[in-house]
Amino acid sequence: MRYVDEFRQPELIAKAGEEIRRLADPLRHYRIMEVCGGHTHAIYRFGLKDLLPSNVELIHGPGCPVCVLPMGRIDDGLSVTANPDFIFAAFGDMMRVPGTHGSPLEYKARGMDVRIVYSPSDALKLARRNPEKHVMFFAIGFETTAPSTALTILRAELEGVRNFSVFCNHVTIIPAIRAILDSPDMRLDGFVGPGHVSTVIGCRPYEWIAKREHKPVVVSGFEPLDILQSIVMLLRQLRNGEAKVENQYKRVVPWDGNRAALRAMAEVFELRPYFEWRGLGFISQSALKIRPAYAQWDAEQRFTVPGVRVTDPKAAQCGEVLKGVLKPSQCKLFGRECTPETPIGALMVSSEGSCAAHYNYQHHKPVTIANAVAL
Amino acid sequence: MCLAIPGRIVALDSDARNQAVVEVVGVRRKVDLGLLQEESIRPGDWVLIHVGFAMSKISEADAADQIRTLALLGESEAAIEEVRGYGLEDEKHSNNERGAGP
Numbered sequence: 001m002r003y004v005d006e007f008r009q010p011e012l013i014a015k016a017g018e019e020i021r022r023l024a025d026p027l028r029h030y031r032i033m034e035v036c037g038g039h040t041h042a043i044y045r046f047g048l049k050d051l052l053p054s055n056v057e058l059i060h061g062p063g064c065p066v067c068v069l070p071m072g073r074i075d076d077g078l079s080v081t082a083n084p085d086f087i088f089a090a091f092g093d094m095m096r097v098p099g100t101h102g103s104p105l106e107y108k109a110r111g112m113d114v115r116i117v118y119s120p121s122d123a124l125k126l127a128r129r130n131p132e133k134h135v136m137f138f139a140i141g142f143e144t145t146a147p148s149t150a151l152t153i154l155r156a157e158l159e160g161v162r163n164f165s166v167f168c169n170h171v172t173i174i175p176a177i178r179a180i181l182d183s184p185d186m187r188l189d190g191f192v193g194p195g196h197v198s199t200v201i202g203c204r205p206y207e208w209i210a211k212r213e214h215k216p217v218v219v220s221g222f223e224p225l226d227i228l229q230s231i232v233m234l235l236r237q238l239r240n241g242e243a244k245v246e247n248q249y250k251r252v253v254p255w256d257g258n259r260a261a262l263r264a265m266a267e268v269f270e271l272r273p274y275f276e277w278r279g280l281g282f283i284s285q286s287a288l289k290i291r292p293a294y295a296q297w298d299a300e301q302r303f304t305v306p307g308v309r310v311t312d313p314k315a316a317q318c319g320e321v322l323k324g325v326l327k328p329s330q331c332k333l334f335g336r337e338c339t340p341e342t343p344i345g346a347l348m349v350s351s352e353g354s355c356a357a358h359y360n361y362q363h364h365k366p367v368t369i370a371n372a373v374a375l
Numbered sequence: 376m377c378l379a380i381p382g383r384i385v386a387l388d389s390d391a392r393n394q395a396v397v398e399v400v401g402v403r404r405k406v407d408l409g410l411l412q413e414e415s416i417r418p419g420d421w422v423l424i425h426v427g428f429a430m431s432k433i434s435e436a437d438a439a440d441q442i443r444t445l446a447l448l449g450e451s452e453a454a455i456e457e458v459r460g461y462g463l464e465d466e467k468h469s470n471n472e473r474g475a476g477p
């Protein structure tokens with residue numbers, strides 16, 4: 001609550017809170033999933049849960065690209081650049097994410113040429129500047145970042161930059177939502193749709209959720225008021241027995257998305273038949289790979305990749321937390337073996353993962369050696 | 376990576392295709408306009424930037440909202456650091472070729 005007090009429109013926020021309590025049927029329990037990690041972060045940061053009645057529960061979804069990336073992919077990427085003629089370039093978010101033998105940062109300490117870039121186009125610049133080296137950009141992200149990677153590959157082709165490639169881990173949000181809805185232990189009432197992904201894909205791709213699954217979707221902005229208004233819109237639909245896609249974030253998200261971005265993605269990428277997601281397992285057609293026409297810039301087509309598979313420790317209950325069957329704190333490892341400093345499960349890896357957000361914002365009681373040993 | 380950072384277009388780059396100089400809370404950097412080909416972008420316009428690429432044109436009021444949101448989320452510094460990192464060749468001395476330090 002203390003975060004909310006700092007916000008500009010406290011009276012509107014209070015009104016939205018009242019409206020939520022008015023719309024929520026006290027005899028019913030609502031389970032609403034916010035798909036995007038940015039929303040998860042905002043919900044914890046602003047203490048929005050405290051504004052909701054106890055029968056309106058927010059389930060934190062799979063929309064943190066760092067969290068859902070299997071450890072084996074990190075191992076694979078780092079194995080390509082093990083050669084001293086290579087540079088491993090990635091966003092800062094990736095640098096502390098552990099692979100089996102350490103994070104990219106730890107590989108750097110052991111002598112690998114590892115660079116943080118803030119844009120895929122900067123990885124391409126690194127390649128231009130270091131013609132004697134090969135720069136591999138380790139690409140992650142949903143549809144928010146995939147178009148930029150696509151455009152960078154198109155630039156590399158245009159400029160004939162040969163010492164550059166992309167190790168592509170881009171994933172798409174819709175199949176993950178489908179996998180969660182298909183899960184037998186799942187029961188959700190509606191979705192707060194991702195804001196920035198929708199800037200690219202628009203709102204149409206969610207229509208099947210409304211039409212076939214009869215669950216409302218409201219694409220939402222990131223301010224406290226945005227998220228609460230989206231919950232109001234969802235509850236209103238549920239009260240009226242409706243299921244449709246609504247756009248709360250109209251000021252940024254066009255209904256049809258960004259066509260130039262979608263074109264760039266379609267030109268460069270095709271769907272992988274399946275891809276593994278940490279916590280969710282293999283999901284068909286849920287990730288992007290580089291088309292054969294651009295094989296020259298695809299690290300996986302150009303170099304030998306071992307195809308490492310690392311299964312998450314059985315004790316980590318990431319899948320159950322992702323699907324909302326368990327709350328983060330109900331996982332056996334939460335806050336004990338698994339912390340943001342020593343993440344074991346996917347959702348503790350990035351600050352936008354639901355477990356890390358939960359850990360960082362729920363006045364965490366320090367764990368004594370005694371109860372850690374008791375496990 | 377997932378930050379949406381608002382920036383104001385200061386100048387369109389006449390040499391490089393689809394490049395523009397933007398200003399983000401006092402920091403000037405080049406960003407790519409290649410994903411906004413269907414919009415007409417002029418100096419003074421506000422855009423939302425993801426990983427160095429302008430992704431959508433927004434109003435000045437929405438840009439102000441977004442700047443406030445970043446501040447409330449405690450991500451202003453991360454956003455400024457990210458923006459400073461854009462455009463490797465633009466900075467000849469300090470940030471250039473920086474390693475993987477946090």
